[in-house]
Amino acid sequence: MDGILQVKNLSLIKDKKEIIKNFNLSAERYxxxxxxxxxxxxxxxxxxxxMGLKGYKPDSGAIYFNSKNITEFSxxxxxxxxxxxxxxxxxxxxxxxxxDYIQVAVKNKSLNIVKDSLYRVAxxxxxxxxxxxxxxxxGGERKRIELAAVFxxxxxxxxxxxxxxxxxxxxLDKIIHLIKDFxxxxxxxxxxxxxxxxxxxxxRAFLIxxxxxxxxxxxxxxxxxxxxxxxxxxxxxIPISEIVREGNA
Amino acid sequence: xxxxxxxxxxxxxxxxEKNGGNIGEFANPNIPSIVIGGNKVLGKNQIKGxxxxxxxxxxxxxxxxxxxxxxxxxxPMALCFGVIPKEGTQIxxxxxxxxxxxxxxxxxxxxxxxxxxxxxxxxYKINIGQNSFFRYKEIHFHxxxxxxxxxxxxxGTVGENSLFISTFTLKEGRVGKLDIKYDIDIMKKGxxxxxxxxxxxxxxxxxxxxxxxxxGDEARALIKSRVVLEDEAKSKVLSVVNAYAPYSRGxxxxxxxxxxxxxxxxxxxxxxxxxLAKVTHEAAIGSIDxxxxxxxxxxxxxxxxxxxxxxxxxxx
Numbered sequence: 001m002d003g004i005l006q007v008k009n010l011s012l013i014k015d016k017k018e019i020i021k022n023f024n025l026s027a028e029r030y031x032x033x034x035x036x037x038x039x040x041x042x043x044x045x046x047x048x049x050x051m052g053l054k055g056y057k058p059d060s061g062a063i064y065f066n067s068k069n070i071t072e073f074s075x076x077x078x079x080x081x082x083x084x085x086x087x088x089x090x091x092x093x094x095x096x097x098x099x100d101y102i103q104v105a106v107k108n109k110s111l112n113i114v115k116d117s118l119y120r121v122a123x124x125x126x127x128x129x130x131x132x133x134x135x136x137x138x139g140g141e142r143k144r145i146e147l148a149a150v151f152x153x154x155x156x157x158x159x160x161x162x163x164x165x166x167x168x169x170x171x172l173d174k175i176i177h178l179i180k181d182f183x184x185x186x187x188x189x190x191x192x193x194x195x196x197x198x199x200x201x202x203x204r205a206f207l208i209x210x211x212x213x214x215x216x217x218x219x220x221x222x223x224x225x226x227x228x229x230x231x232x233x234x235x236x237x238i239p240i241s242e243i244v245r246e247g248n249a
Numbered sequence: 250x251x252x253x254x255x256x257x258x259x260x261x262x263x264x265x266e267k268n269g270g271n272i273g274e275f276a277n278p279n280i281p282s283i284v285i286g287g288n289k290v291l292g293k294n295q296i297k298g299x300x301x302x303x304x305x306x307x308x309x310x311x312x313x314x315x316x317x318x319x320x321x322x323x324x325p326m327a328l329c330f331g332v333i334p335k336e337g338t339q340i341x342x343x344x345x346x347x348x349x350x351x352x353x354x355x356x357x358x359x360x361x362x363x364x365x366x367x368x369x370x371x372x373y374k375i376n377i378g379q380n381s382f383f384r385y386k387e388i389h390f391h392x393x394x395x396x397x398x399x400x401x402x403x404x405g406t407v408g409e410n411s412l413f414i415s416t417f418t419l420k421e422g423r424v425g426k427l428d429i430k431y432d433i434d435i436m437k438k439g440x441x442x443x444x445x446x447x448x449x450x451x452x453x454x455x456x457x458x459x460x461x462x463x464x465g466d467e468a469r470a471l472i473k474s475r476v477v478l479e480d481e482a483k484s485k486v487l488s489v490v491n492a493y494a495p496y497s498r499g500x501x502x503x504x505x506x507x508x509x510x511x512x513x514x515x516x517x518x519x520x521x522x523x524x525l526a527k528v529t530h531e532a533a534i535g536s537i538d539x540x541x542x543x544x545x546x547x548x549x550x551x552x553x554x555x556x557x558x559x560x561x562x563x564x565x
Contacts (some may be wrong), residue, residue, distance in 0.1 A: 053543050075546040084547050092540045094475075094504075095562030103559065149486035153548060 003064075004029040004188045005157055006049070010061035012049050012211075019045045022212045023061065027157070032189040034202035034219060036226050042211035043192045044088060049163045050190070051085040052078050057127065066155065082156030088165060088192075090146040093133040098145055101133045101144075105153035117148035122174040139166040147178060148168065151185075158182055159190045164198045176201055199223050253518045258284065258291040258391045264360040268390040268421060274327040282327040285310050287339055299326070299353070309340035309370075318348040318378070325386075328357035335365040335396075345383065349408070352382035359389045364425070365396040375394040375405030375413065375433075382412040390420075395423035395451060402430040405441040409465065416444040420564050424482070431458070437465030437494070446564040449482035449511070452457035460489040463497035463526065470499040477560050478511030487517040492526035501530035506537055507558065 003026040012020040019042050027033040037043050048056040050063060052075045062071045064123070070078055084198055093101060102114045115125040121144035131137065133145060143166045150158050160179065167175050182189045191200050205222035207215040207231070215222055255515035261284060262272045268531055274280045275292055281299045284292035286356045292301045292535040293454030298320030302313040316322060332339050347353055361367050377383050391397045399419075407413045417429060423445060435441045449455050455478075472488045490499035519528035535558055 034280065051543075051547055054539060075543055076549060078550050079547050079549040087540075091538065091544045093541060093559065093562050095565035096558065100558075104545060104550065149548070230425075 003027060004066055005190065006064040007050070008062045009063070010049065010063065011059045012045060013055060013059045014045075014055070019211050020049060020058070023211070023213060025206055025213065027188055028203070029188055030183055030186065031190055032183060032202040034191045034193060034199045034205040034222075035200050035208055036194060036222060037208035038194060038230055041208045042080055043194075043208055044161055045211070047085055047159045047190075047192055048206070049069055050085065050159055051075060083159070084150055084153055084155045084157075085159045086146050086150040086161060088161040088162060089139075090142050092135055092137075092142070096133050097129065098131050098133055099129040102149045102152045103146065105149060107154075113152050114148075117152040118145075120151060120174065120178045121145070121148045122171050123148065139167055140171065143167060143185060144171065144175070147175065151178060151182065155187055156183055157188045157190065159192070161192045162193070162194075164193060164195050170242065172197070192225075196223050199226075251295045254289060254291060257286045257289065257333055261286050261291065261329060261331045262421070263330060264390065265329050265358050265360040267362075268358060268360060268388065270327070270329065270358045271446075273401045275329075278325055280327060281322060282329075283312065283314075284329045285312070285331075285339075287334075287337060287343065288335065288426060293316065296322070297520040298322075298351075306340070306342075307481045308338045310343070311347070311420045311441075312344040314354045316348060316351045318351050319346075320351045320353075321342060322353040323468070324354070326353060326355040328355060329360070330369070330371075331360035331362075332367050332369065332523045333363060334401070335363050336367065338368040338370075340372075340541075342372045344376070345358055345385075346376045347378055347381045347383050347411075349378035350380045351378065351551055353394045354384045355386070357387045358383070359387065359399070359488040361397050362390065362392045362483060364392050365394055366432045367396060368398045369400070371401040371403075373401060374405040377405070377407045377411045377413055377439075380410050381408060384412075384414045386416045386418070389417075389421070391419070391422040391425055393422055395453060397425035398427065398428075401429045402422060403432070405433045407435045407441055407468075409436045410438045411436075412440045412442075414442040414444075418446045418564070420448040420477075423451060424455055426454045426490060428456045429458065432460045432462070433470075434462045435468040435470055435497075438467045439465060439469070441468075441470040443470075443472045445476070445486075447475070447484070448477045448564055449479070449561070450557075451480045451482065453482040453483035455479075455482070455486075457485070460491070463490065463494055463499055463528075465498055468492045468494055470497075472499075472501045474503045474505075474515075475509075475563050476503075476505040476513065477564060478540045479508045480503065480511060481509070482511045484512075485514045485516070487518070488530070489515045490520070490528045490530075492519075492521045492528050493523060495523050495525035497523070497526045499526075499528040501528075501532075503530075503532040503534075504563065505534045506563065508536065508556075509532060
């Protein structure tokens with residue numbers, strides 16, 4: 001297996017609570033790996049640890065990107081190696097146009113790449129290029145611009161945190177198509193989601209509960225388990241391992 | 250033109266061009282303009298329906314600009330004020346009158362490229378008649394030494410169903426000491442928009458006091474300030490909207506970014522004297538939002554590059 005991203009025994013403690021527990025994951029190059037879990041399972045925390053955000057330095061374990069240990073690397077260094085993150089709730093930038101925002105990460109500042117990325121998220125460049133990335137955009141528009149910006153960057157690894165949240169049903173197919181297109185332009189995707197329709201495009205899935213991977217395997221199998229077990233779960237975010245250990249199943 | 254005046258004019262034009270101005274505008278007979286260096290009127294161009302009256306004083310110039318009823322100056326009038334020597338005092342007493350059913354766009358560049366000890370005072374009176382507009386942009390360039398004291402005080406009236414938009418920008422070079430005051434009355438269905446964008450560094454001091462008085466029914470006012478402070482700079486922003494008339498609406502929006510050892514203060518005051526009026530405010534002072542920074546860092550930018558993009562966007 002040619003793993004572009006390898007996470008080994010990763011743990012993160014915040015406010016005396018173990019958010020990520022002994023986490024292991026390997027993402028194959030040019031694949032889509034889905035991390036599935038209910039709200040509060042630790043999915044976004046995992047994304048932040050991988051990207052090296054402030055306050056998300058792991059307490060133990062290691063992250064390897066292209067076989068390089070990047071656990072101590074800054075966000076900028078990780079991004080310059082080819083990793084990036086599309087936020088679940090992206091920031092607003094007063095005064096910055098959509099064009100400038102997307103071009104920030106485009107190596108040759110090609111306007112064609114910017115336009116192409118906007119088309120792929122169903123935003124007409126003639127309308128959006130000169131809009132400002134501020135509160136005048138709806139949540140769904142901002143979200144699509146975030147995905148367009150990450151796509152335009154052509155990262156080696158794109159961590160997409162709930163790319164479908166805030167996206168209307170009509171645009172969802174476009175977003176799903178875009179996620180598949182990441183593979184075509186040579187990117188690997190780590191897809192964080194809890195929506196079946198989005199998860200099913202992944203090549204492999206990891207089920208996360210209370211910061212732990214409790215199951216991994218083919219997406220269909222993991223999705224089915226998630227739908228049948230997790231959605232109906234009465235002990236949200238308490239993994240089976242703990243329930244068995246504590247005898248309170 | 251004497252050699253001295255010609256030299257001063259050329260020096261001012263050079264500084265004007267360096268800071269984004271188009272000097273061709275001053276040679277175009279179709280564009281109204283005025284150039285004032287120290288207490289000399291170095292150039293002036295009137296067009297039909299726009300009258301410029303100027304009188305030099307001992308340390309400045311008194312200027313009256315009148316846009317006659319029915320005249321619309323859409324291509325912006327070009328104004329240039331400046332002092333080329335290192336030291337000096339310039340006091341401009343200016344009055345702009347936009348008569349009824351008239352309008353003007355204007356861009357004013359204030360350049361003090363060599364300033365070590367310059368005082369630039371402007372006492373500005375604005376009268377906007379009915380069904381008229383005045384869009385005024387003032388852009389300052391102060392050089393790198395911070396030896397400028399800028400004191401522009403503006404009082405004015407926006408007539409019935411008229412519009413006044415003023416944008417004050419000081420982000421190139423040092424601020425020095427800035428003390429801006431606006432006090433504007435807005436009559437029935439009139440609209441006021443005041444924007445201030447200032448980037449203060451080292452030991453710069455910024456004081457902004459902007460007041461909009463909603464005097465007429467359905468009058469509107471927006472006061473928006475953006476101040477970025479670095480090093481030891483200090484700022485105080487006082488934004489006031491007084492709503493006296495029914496169905497009048499106002500909003501105050503102040504954002505100040507504080508870095509290093511800078512100190513910022515924002516005081517929004519909203520007063521409502523009529524139960525059918527409504528005024529809102531928002532103010533945010535603090536460091537650069539960490540999520541905004543991290544977003545740009547995650548695109549491969551260094552922290553310094555990310556800060557620059559965020560600050561420039563805020564002051565755009």
